[in-house]
Amino acid sequence: MAENDKPKFDLPWATLLPLIAAFAGIIAQYKPLVSSRPTVPSEKSVPVIAEQDVDARLWQDPIAVAQKQKSSLTADILAGRIPSKGAERHDIGTLVKLLQERACDYSKHVLLLAVMLDAGPYSEQGELRLRARQAVLEGLSESGFAPMDGEHIGYVTTPWPIQAKNVSVAESVENSSLLLPWEECEAIDDPERVFPRGTERVIVLWLPATHFSPGPLSSFAALIEVLAKDIRDRINVKLIGPANSTGLQNMIREVRVDQKKVSLDMQKELNGV
Numbered sequence: 001m002a003e004n005d006k007p008k009f010d011l012p013w014a015t016l017l018p019l020i021a022a023f024a025g026i027i028a029q030y031k032p033l034v035s036s037r038p039t040v041p042s043e044k045s046v047p048v049i050a051e052q053d054v055d056a057r058l059w060q061d062p063i064a065v066a067q068k069q070k071s072s073l074t075a076d077i078l079a080g081r082i083p084s085k086g087a088e089r090h091d092i093g094t095l096v097k098l099l100q101e102r103a104c105d106y107s108k109h110v111l112l113l114a115v116m117l118d119a120g121p122y123s124e125q126g127e128l129r130l131r132a133r134q135a136v137l138e139g140l141s142e143s144g145f146a147p148m149d150g151e152h153i154g155y156v157t158t159p160w161p162i163q164a165k166n167v168s169v170a171e172s173v174e175n176s177s178l179l180l181p182w183e184e185c186e187a188i189d190d191p192e193r194v195f196p197r198g199t200e201r202v203i204v205l206w207l208p209a210t211h212f213s214p215g216p217l218s219s220f221a222a223l224i225e226v227l228a229k230d231i232r233d234r235i236n237v238k239l240i241g242p243a244n245s246t247g248l249q250n251m252i253r254e255v256r257v258d259q260k261k262v263s264l265d266m267q268k269e270l271n272g273v
Contacts, residue, residue, distance in 0.1 A: 055151065055152060062206045064129070065181075070157070098184075102235075106201055110200070110234070112224075114205045115205065116216075116242050117132055119208030133206070136204065145199075148185060156180050157177050158177070182204060209243035213247065214250050215250065217251055220273075239273050
C-alpha cells in the first residue's frame with residue numbers, strides 16, 4: 001500500500017514536445033553573421049612626431065613620473081616585449097620636429113618655457129617640484145592657456161652634455177643621458193588677449209637643475225641651440241629659474257668671471273631669455 005501512495009511525476013509532454021521541436025528548428029537554421037563588405041587591408045601605422053604618453057595628473061611630479069615611465073620602457077625593450085624602435089619617439093629629435101611644426105604653423109607665436117627644478121631624490125624636493133608645476137600651470141591659466149592633455153606629459157632624452165657649436169658646456173658633468181619632461185599648452189582665448197600677446201602655443205620644458213651645474217647659462221644655451229635649430233628667430237624662449245641660490249651664484253659667476261666663455265653664439269641663443 002505504501003508504494004501505491006508515492007506521488008507520480010508526470011511531464012506535460014503535449015506542451016513540451018512542440019517547444020522542443022521549435023527550439024531544434026532555430027538551432028538547425030542558425031548561421032553566424034558574415035559581413036558582405038569586402039575585406040580592408042590593414043592600415044599602416046602613422047609615425048608619431050612627439051607624444052604625451054606618460055600618465056601624469058596636474059598634481060604629479062613631472063620628473064618622477066617621466067623617470068618611472070622611462071625605466072618601464074627600458075625594461076620592456078630589454079625583455080623583448082617592445083621593439084627597440086619604441087624608444088625612438090622619446091629621442092630629443094622628436095621634440096625638435098614638434099617645435100619646427102609649431103613654428104611653421106604659428107610663426108613667431110610659440111613660447112618655449114623652460115623651468116629649472118631641483119631633481120633631488122628627497123621627499124621635500126619632490127614636494128617643491130609639485131608646487132612648482134602647479135604654480136607654472138596656474139600662471140599659464142591666468143595668462144589664457146590650458147594644457148592640451150591634463151592627464152599626460154611627454155619626455156625626451158638626449159646625450160649630455162650637448163657639445164654645441166662654439167658653446168662651452170659644464171666640464172664637470174660626465175657624459176650621461178638628460179631626461180627632459182615636457183607638456184604643451186594652447187591659448188584658450190583670443191591670442192591677442194593672452195600673455196605674452198599673440199602666443200598660440202606654449203611648450204613647457206622641465207629641466208633637472210643638477211645637469212646644468214656649474215655652467216647653467218652655457219648649458220642652457222647649448223640645449224636651446226639643439227631644440228630651436230633653424231627656428232630660433234621664430235620662437236620666444238623664457239627660463240624660470242634657477243632652482244636655488246647655488247644656481248643663481250653659478251649664473252652670476254659665469255657672467256662675471258667667465259666672460260670669455262660668453263660667445264656670440266651663446267648670446268644669440270640667450271637673446272631675450
